[in-house]
Amino acid sequence: MSCSRPPPLVRASLKSLFTHRPRAGQHPSHSSPRKIRYNVHHVQLRSASTTAAVVSSTPPVRDARSLLTRLKNLLLGTSIGLTVILGYYYVTDTRASVHEWLVIPCLRYFYPDAEDAHEFGNRALKALYSFGLHPRERGLDDAKGDLAMEVWGHLLQNPIGTSAGIDKHCDIPDALLAAGPAVIEIGGVTPQPQEGNPKPRVWRIPSQKALINRYGLNSNGADHVAMRLRQRVREYAYHMGWGIDEEAEQRILDGEAGVPPGSLQQGRLMAVQIAKNKWTGDTDIEMVKKDYVYCVDALARYADVIVVNVSSPNTPGLRGLQKVEPLTDILTAVVAAARKVKRKTPPKVMVKVSPDEDSDNDVKGICDAVWDSGVDGVVVGNTTKKRPDPTPSAYLPTYEQRLLLEQGGYSGPQTFARTVALVKRYRTMLDEGAYPRNNDNDDSELIPPPFTSIPSPLETPAATHPPTTDAEIDASVARDKEHIKPPTPEAQAESTSQSIFRIPERNNPFNLSSSSPSPDPSVPDATAPSPSSSSIKTPTHPPAPSNHPSSSSAPDRKVIFATGGITTGAQAVEVLAAGADVAQVYTALVYGGIGTVSKIKEEMRGELRKRQGSQKG
Numbered sequence: 213m214s215c216s217r218p219p220p221l222v223r224a225s226l227k228s229l230f231t232h233r234p235r236a237g238q239h240p241s242h243s244s245p246r247k248i249r250y251n252v253h254h255v256q257l258r259s260a261s262t263t264a265a266v267v268s269s270t271p272p273v274r275d276a277r278s279l280l281t282r283l284k285n286l287l288l289g290t291s292i293g294l295t296v297i298l299g300y301y302y303v304t305d306t307r308a309s310v311h312e313w314l315v316i317p318c319l320r321y322f323y324p325d326a327e328d329a330h331e332f333g334n335r336a337l338k339a340l341y342s343f344g345l346h347p348r349e350r351g352l353d354d355a356k357g358d359l360a361m362e363v364w365g366h367l368l369q370n371p372i373g374t375s376a377g378i379d380k381h382c383d384i385p386d387a388l389l390a391a392g393p394a395v396i397e398i399g400g401v402t403p404q405p406q407e408g409n410p411k412p413r414v415w416r417i418p419s420q421k422a423l424i425n426r427y428g429l430n431s432n433g434a435d436h437v438a439m440r441l442r443q444r445v446r447e448y449a450y451h452m453g454w455g456i457d458e459e460a461e462q463r464i465l466d467g468e469a470g471v472p473p474g475s476l477q478q479g480r481l482m483a484v485q486i487a488k489n490k491w492t493g494d495t496d497i498e499m500v501k502k503d504y505v506y507c508v509d510a511l512a513r514y515a516d517v518i519v520v521n522v523s524s525p526n527t528p529g530l531r532g533l534q535k536v537e538p539l540t541d542i543l544t545a546v547v548a549a550a551r552k553v554k555r556k557t558p559p560k561v562m563v564k565v566s567p568d569e570d571s572d573n574d575v576k577g578i579c580d581a582v583w584d585s586g587v588d589g590v591v592v593g594n595t596t597k598k599r600p601d602p603t604p605s606a607y608l609p610t611y612e613q614r615l616l617l618e619q620g621g622y623s624g625p626q627t628f629a630r631t632v633a634l635v636k637r638y639r640t641m642l643d644e645g646a647y648p649r650n651n652d653n654d655d656s657e658l659i660p661p662p663f664t665s666i667p668s669p670l671e672t673p674a675a676t677h678p679p680t681t682d683a684e685i686d687a688s689v690a691r692d693k694e695h696i697k698p699p700t701p702e703a704q705a706e707s708t709s710q711s712i713f714r715i716p717e718r719n720n721p722f723n724l725s726s727s728s729p730s731p732d733p734s735v736p737d738a739t740a741p742s743p744s745s746s747s748i749k750t751p752t753h754p755p756a757p758s759n760h761p762s763s764s765s766a767p768d769r770k771v772i773f774a775t776g777g778i779t780t781g782a783q784a785v786e787v788l789a790a791g792a793d794v795a796q797v798y799t800a801l802v803y804g805g806i807g808t809v810s811k812i813k814e815e816m817r818g819e820l821r822k823r824q825g826s827q828k829g
Contacts, residue, residue, distance in 0.1 A: 306347045306391055307814075311805035326414040326423065326802075334383050337806070341387040347806045349392035354479075358820065359813060361394075363771055363793050364560055364588065366472065368394040369479035371788055372809050375775045375798035376400050376485040376519065376564075377425075381432045382440045389480055392809040395773070395794050396475070398437070399485030400521050403506040405433035406489055409526060415615045420602055421779070421803045422624025424615060425595065426526040429487050434510040437484075441514035448476050465513055466556045473555065474516030483517035485564065487524065494532050501545040508549040515559045520546055520587075523566035523594040525621040531566055536577035539563070543585035560771075564591035567630055567776060568598065570637075579641040582770060589771030592638050592792070593631050595621020596776075602626070623799045628777030632790050635774045639791025642770040779804075781815020 302308050323329035340346040359370040373395030374388055380399060388396045408430025415424045431437075442461065449460035452469060465473045474482035486507035492499050504520060512518055520543060522533040533539055543563060551558045565578055582590060599616050602608050603626055608616070774792035777799075778784055784795040801808045 300345070301350075304345060304347050306349045306807040306810040308347075308807065311347060311807045316803065316805050320416070320418075325412055326416050326425075327411065330414070330802075334379065337384050337387045341384065341390075346387050346390060348390040349810050353813070353817075354392075358817060360479075361788075361793060363481070366481060367479060368481065368794075370394045370813055371792075371794050372784065372812055373397065373483075373773065373794045373796040374801065374809070375796040376483075376521070377427070377798060378801065380430065382437045382444075385444070385482060389475060389477060389482075391806050392813065394479060395481045395483060395517075395796070397483040397485055397517075397519060397796065399519070400429050400431065400487045400524070401434050401437050401484060401507055401511060402429055402431040402487055402489045403434050403503045403510075404489055405436065406431055406491075413620070415618055415620075416802075417612050417615060417624065419608060419612055420624050420626060421799070422622060422626065423799050423802060424618050424620045424622050426618070426620030428490065428526045429521075429524055431487075434486070434507045438510040438514065441484075441511065445473070445476070445514060462554075465554075472516045473557075474514060474559070481516040483519050483562070484511050484515040485519040485521050486511065487521040487527070488530070490527050494528075494530065497538050497541055500533065500538070501542055504542055504546050505549045508546055508553075512550050512553045512559050513555055517560045517562055517588075518546065518550055519591055520561065520563045521594075523564050523569075525566070525568075525595055525597050531569065534565060534569055534574070534578060536581050539578065540581040540584050543581060543587050547586045560588040561586075562589040562591050562771070562773065563587055564594060565638075567593050567596050567627065567634055570630075570634055575634075575637050575641055579638065579645050582642065583645045587770075588768070589773065589793075590638055590642065591773040591775060591796075592635050593627075593774060593776035595623045596627060596630075597621065600624075600626035600630075623776065625777050625779045625799075628779070628783055628787075631774055631776035631778070632787050635772060635787055635790045635792050638772060642772070778812075781812045781817075782819050784812055784816055785819045 303310065319329040319333060323332055337346060354369040361368045361371040370392070372393050374393050374397060376397040376399045379385060379388060379396070380401075382398050385396060385398060406429065409426050409428035413426045413428070416422075417424065445464050446456045446461050448469070449464050450456040452460075452464075454460040454463055463469070464471075464476070467473065469476075471478055472481055474484075476482075486504055488494075488500050488503035492503050494500065508518060522530060522539060522542070524530050533542060543561070547561050550561050553559065563578070563582065569575075569578075578590070581587075599622055771794075772792045773794045773796055774787045774790075775796035775798065778787060778795050778797050779800045787795050797808060797812065800812070804811065
């Protein structure tokens with residue numbers, strides 16, 4: 213009887229057992245035959261049917277393990293993906309507390325020098341913006357319109373801005389706008405590049421959340437900043453599908469895109485601050501004027517607002533230009549150059565004044581220069597040479613006491629009270645300056661504005677109309693009520709569905725002078741006098757003097773930007789109620805991080821709700 217041949221699986225097992233491989237470093241002749249015989253002795257031969265059963269039972273087990281592995285990988289990948297997505301939305305939201313409680317302490321730890329931390333922060337923000345990873349204000353809170361403010365005919369989304377010095381060289385304008393302010397100010401920019409003062413030139417006062425700086429207007433020059441602004445406008449035109457040439461640039465600047473040519477965003481403005489070079493003598497007014505005009509010629513095309521800086525405490529002789537005569541000459545030259553800008557709507561012009569020149573004569577002289585030159589507004593406040601008392605106590609660490617002896621401008625919450633007081637004085641004097649005096653050389657009382665009625669467009673000089681009595685008006689109204697047919701239900705529904713929106717002369721929801729809440733522009737005023745009343749009069753401002761720059765029309769109200777010590781939403785509301793149109797922040801950003809603007813606006817909404825609740829009560 214012939215022996216049956218073993219199955220292939222058994223043959224392979226036997227082959228592997230009899231083919232003994234020596235260990236590494238062992239000669240094949242030194243193999244142990246006993247081990248081979250031992251392995252052969254323990255070989256169990258299985259029939260083909262048994263092998264088939266084992267093989268057939270292996271795939272389900274392997275498939276079960278593979279399915280479990282895939283489920284684990286899927287769960288792990290999903291968790292990682294969700295963590296990355298949620299982390300992205302959290303970190304890139306300005307409301308995230310990580311920006312104040314982690315980023316700022318890390319910057320202060322790794323960069324003890326405040327200027328180094330500032331430069332690193334700007335570089336990081338610029339890099340993040342280029343990849344779309346920058347912090348931004350999420351949500352539609354500004355779309356509600358509860359913080360909207362009208363400035364120069366622009367309905368700003370909110371009244372918060374950032375001061376000059378944060379983005380000196382126009383590195384991060386769009387990243388700053390994404391953080392939530394309605395106004396940003398880049399610069400200051402000088403005609404020619406200059407290094408500023410020697411380093412170190414910026415110091416933190418942590419216990420006071422304050423800064424001392426003596427930058428000295430370090431700048432890359434007007435041409436360098438203009439090149440970056442030009443590139444920004446052309447890239448915007450390219451994304452609009454208009455090309456990237458000069459013609460496309462001009463279309464954006466002329467407003468064909470429906471956005472301001474500076475900010476390139478609806479409801480927002482971009483200001484550019486200009487200054488003279490430090491080697492330009494302050495006594496040579498003609499050379500000083502050339503410095504400012506040079507900056508206007510290079511930068512005004514790409515700005516919504518030009519801010520003339522004559523108040524930096526770190527440039528020798530600059531604050532001397534705030535005297536009436538030189539200031540009027542400089543501002544007149546700047547206004548004239550701004551009106552010649554190759555663009556349909558020229559930029560507005562403002563002047564930035566010092567908080568240290570606060571005497572009545574100083575304030576009055578600056579206001580007179582503003583009106584005489586045709587400037588559109590004033591930026592009230594800058595860093596101060598004075599050192600305010602520390603808060604909340606008189607104690608300061610020893611090293612901070614030494615820092616207070618450094619020369620330079622001081623900024624921090626301690627300057628807020630002076631800012632509010634100065635804003636009130638400038639608001640009062642600027643409003644008084646809108647009307648002519650009996651004599652320009654004396655301090656006589658202001659001539660009150662006569663209120664006259666606007667003649668009807670249909671009225672001709674030759675025609676005369678008898679005055680209408682109250683009885684005739686009432687009879688006319690009653691007659692109309694009798695003959696007018698009531699509206700159909702369809703017409704009534706269509707009428708109520710249409711909103712009536714009007715932009716008031718000055719939309720300021722923060723005016724505390726009135727005890728009643730600010731009316732909603734989209735809702736008709738129920739307390740307004742009825743058309744049937746005979747007491748309707750349309751007041752108009754008197755025409756400006758013939759020598760006034762805007763004598764062809766009624767004088768415009770001057771706009772005020774307030775800066776200095778504004779840290780919280782309550783302070784922003786207070787300075788706006790004092791007469792400012794925009795509240796600018798700087799030092800608060802240094803200590804609060806990129807989410808400071810969002811935090812201030814949320815606190816402002818809380819203040820407004822509190823005020824409205826107290827009025828209702």
